[in-house]
Amino acid sequence: MPRPIEIRTSPHLKRAISVDRIMRNVVFALLPICAFAVFQFGLSALLLLLTTTGVAIATEWFFSRMSERGSTVSDWSVVITGILLGLTLPPGFPLWMAAVAAFVGVALGKAFFGGLGYNVMNPALVGRAFVQAAFPVAITTWTPAFAPGRFVELIPSTLTMPFMRPEPVADWVAGLNLDAWTGATPLALQKFQHIEVPLLDNALGLVAGSSGETASLLILACGLWLAFRRMLDWRIPLSVMAGAALTALPFWLMDGNLYPTPWFVLCSGGLMLGAWFMASDMVASPVTARGAVIYGVFIGSLTVFIRLFGGLVEGIMYAILLGNAVGPLISSWTQPRIYGVVKKTRESSQP
Amino acid sequence: MAESSTPTSSAGKSGPAPILFDREENLTADTFLRGLWKENPVFVTMLGMCPTLAVTNSAINALGMGLSTTFVLVVSGALISLLRNWIPKQVRIASYIVIIATFVTIVDYLIQAVSLELYAALGAFIQLIVVNCIILGRAEAYASKQRLVPTLVNSLGTGLGFTLALLSLGTVREILGNGSILGIPLFGSDFQGWLVMILPPGGFFVLGAWMMLFNWLRLRKERRTAASSGVTAHAG
Numbered sequence: 001m002p003r004p005i006e007i008r009t010s011p012h013l014k015r016a017i018s019v020d021r022i023m024r025n026v027v028f029a030l031l032p033i034c035a036f037a038v039f040q041f042g043l044s045a046l047l048l049l050l051t052t053t054g055v056a057i058a059t060e061w062f063f064s065r066m067s068e069r070g071s072t073v074s075d076w077s078v079v080i081t082g083i084l085l086g087l088t089l090p091p092g093f094p095l096w097m098a099a100v101a102a103f104v105g106v107a108l109g110k111a112f113f114g115g116l117g118y119n120v121m122n123p124a125l126v127g128r129a130f131v132q133a134a135f136p137v138a139i140t141t142w143t144p145a146f147a148p149g150r151f152v153e154l155i156p157s158t159l160t161m162p163f164m165r166p167e168p169v170a171d172w173v174a175g176l177n178l179d180a181w182t183g184a185t186p187l188a189l190q191k192f193q194h195i196e197v198p199l200l201d202n203a204l205g206l207v208a209g210s211s212g213e214t215a216s217l218l219i220l221a222c223g224l225w226l227a228f229r230r231m232l233d234w235r236i237p238l239s240v241m242a243g244a245a246l247t248a249l250p251f252w253l254m255d256g257n258l259y260p261t262p263w264f265v266l267c268s269g270g271l272m273l274g275a276w277f278m279a280s281d282m283v284a285s286p287v288t289a290r291g292a293v294i295y296g297v298f299i300g301s302l303t304v305f306i307r308l309f310g311g312l313v314e315g316i317m318y319a320i321l322l323g324n325a326v327g328p329l330i331s332s333w334t335q336p337r338i339y340g341v342v343k344k345t346r347e348s349s350q351p
Numbered sequence: 352m353a354e355s356s357t358p359t360s361s362a363g364k365s366g367p368a369p370i371l372f373d374r375e376e377n378l379t380a381d382t383f384l385r386g387l388w389k390e391n392p393v394f395v396t397m398l399g400m401c402p403t404l405a406v407t408n409s410a411i412n413a414l415g416m417g418l419s420t421t422f423v424l425v426v427s428g429a430l431i432s433l434l435r436n437w438i439p440k441q442v443r444i445a446s447y448i449v450i451i452a453t454f455v456t457i458v459d460y461l462i463q464a465v466s467l468e469l470y471a472a473l474g475a476f477i478q479l480i481v482v483n484c485i486i487l488g489r490a491e492a493y494a495s496k497q498r499l500v501p502t503l504v505n506s507l508g509t510g511l512g513f514t515l516a517l518l519s520l521g522t523v524r525e526i527l528g529n530g531s532i533l534g535i536p537l538f539g540s541d542f543q544g545w546l547v548m549i550l551p552p553g554g555f556f557v558l559g560a561w562m563m564l565f566n567w568l569r570l571r572k573e574r575r576t577a578a579s580s581g582v583t584a585h586a587g
Binding site: 097108112130133134135136138160163164165166 | 530538541542543545546547548550552556563
C-alpha cells in the first residue's frame with residue numbers, strides 16, 4: 001500500500017517554542033531583579049510587586065472572559081506586564097494607585113486593542129504613564145534604599161486607603177537617621193545639582209529609585225541571559241544603549257560639569273530595564289532587523305534628550321511609548337526586498 | 352447635512368396651512384426620546400465633540416454648557432421652523448447661522464450676568480455654540496422641514512440628551528479629579544484627586560469608557576432580540 005505523500009508549505013523545521021514558553025522565560029529572567037528589589041526596599045516592594053501582578057492577572061481574566069477569544073491568562077504575558085509595572089514604580093507607591101496602574105495598563109494598553117499580539121504599546125508603560133499623569137506627586141516620592149527595618153515595617157505611604165492622599169514620607173525618613181539622604185534619585189541629583197553618584201553604586205543599584213530599576217548590572221545580566229537563549233531581539237536593547245550613549249557623548253564632551261557621562265546615562269534611571277525588557281516587547285516593536293536598530297536608536301537618543309532638556313527627570317517611559325507608536329511605520333519602511341523582486345518605483349507601488 | 356431641505360409646505364392642499372401643529376405629523380414619544388437616547392448627539396451620532404471634551408471637567412460646567420446649548424437649540428429650532436417657508440434654499444445655512452448666533456449672543460450675555468465664574472470657566476465655548484454641529488444639524492434635518500410643536504419637542508429631547516451626556520462625563524471627571532460633585536466634597540480633605548481627569552486626556556478616557564458601556568449594552572440587547580426572534584422563528 002503506497003504511503004500518502006504529504007505536501008506542506010514551509011517552514012519544515014520547527015523548534016518547540018511557543019508564546020507561553022518565551023513568556024515564562026522572561027518571567028524567570030525578571031525574578032532575580034524582583035528579588036533584588038525586595039532585598040533593597042523590603043516588604044513594601046514585595047507588596048507592590050504582588051499587587052501589580054495580581055491586579056494585572058485579574059484584569060486580563062475579566063476581559064478575556066468578556067471577549068469570545070477564550071482565556072489568555074495562562075500564557076504568562078500578563079504576569080510580565082504586572083512585574084514590569086511593579087519594578088518601574090517607586091517602592092513606597094500606594095498600593096491602590098498601583099492597582100489603578102495595573103488595571104489601566106492591561107485594560108487600556110492591551111485588552112481594548114484585542115489582547116496579546118494586538119497591543120500597540122507596552123501595557124506596563126501605558127499603566128505607568130496613566131498614573132504619572134494622574135498622581136504626579138506620589139510617583140516622584142522616593143524613599144531611601146536599604147532602610148533599616150525594611151523587612152519588618154512598611155513605608156508609611158504603601159498602605160494608603162483607596163482614593164486617599166498618601167501620607168508624606170518625609171517624617172518617616174527623618175526618623176530613620178540616615179546620613180546623606182537628600183530625597184533625590186541619582187538622576188535628579190545630576191539634573192538639578194550636577195552631582196553624579198559613584199559609578200559602582202549606580203551600576204550595582206545601591207541608590208534610591210524605582211523599586212526594580214536601580215541594579216543596572218543585574219538587569220544587564222538577566223537580559224543577556226534571555227538574549228543568549230534567543231528569547232529577545234538583541235538588536236533592540238543594544239541599539240537603545242548605543243543610541244543613548246552616543247547622544248549623551250557630545251554633550252558630555254562639550255561641558256562635563258553640566259551634562260552626565262555616557263556611562264552614568266546607561267546606569268541610571270530605568271534605561272537598562274526599559275532597554276532590555278520593555279523596548280524589546282515582541283508585539284510593540286518593529287519586526288525587521290534594520291527596523292529594530294532604528295527603533296532602538298530612536299528610543300535611546302530620545303530618552304537622553306528628554307532627560308537633558310525636558311521638564312522630566314527620566315524620559316525612558318515616554319521614549320518607549322513614542323517608539324512603540326512609530327514602530328509599525330518603521331516596520332513598513334524597512335521591509336526587506338524579496339530575492340528576485342525588482343525594487344518598486346513610486347508609481348508602480350501605488351495601488 | 353448634504354440632503355436638500357425642501358420645506359414641507361402644504362402647498363397643493365386646500366385651505367390655509369397649519370403653522371403650529373398638524374394632526375398628520377408624527378408626534379409620538381419617539382420624537383422626544385430619539386435625541387435623548389437612540390440618537391444621542393454625543394454617544395451615538397458623535398456630534399459636538401469639542402465642548403464635550405473641553406468643558407466637562409466639572410459637573411457644573413457640563414450642566415451650564417448643556418443647558419445653554421439646549422436653550423439655543425430649542426429657540427433657534429422654533430424660529431427656523433416658523434420661518435422655514437420664507438428662508439430661500441440657497442442661503443439657508445447663512446440664515447440659520449444668523450438665527451443661532453442671535454440666541455448664542457443672548458446666552459453669552461445672560462451667563463455673564465448671572466455667574467461670571469461659570470462664564471470664565473466655559474470661556475470661548477459659549478460663543479462656539481454658534482458652530483455646534485448638533486444645532487445646525489437639527490436645523491437642517493428637522494426644524495427646516497417640520498412644524499413648530501414637533502420641532503420644539505425634538506429639539507428639547509436632543510438638548511436634554513446632550514446635557515445628560517455632558518453631565519455623565521462631568522460628574523465622573525469631577526468625582527475622580529476633585530472628589531466632589533457640583534462643588535460639594537464627597538470624600539473629605541484627604542482625597543487624592545486624579546489630576547489627569549481634570550486635564551484634557553481625562554475627557555477622552557471618560558468619553559471612551561461611557562461609549563464602551565453604551566455600545567456594550569446596545570450589542571447585548573441586539574444579540575438578545577436576535578436570539579429570541581431566532582427561537583420564535585424555529586418554534587414557528
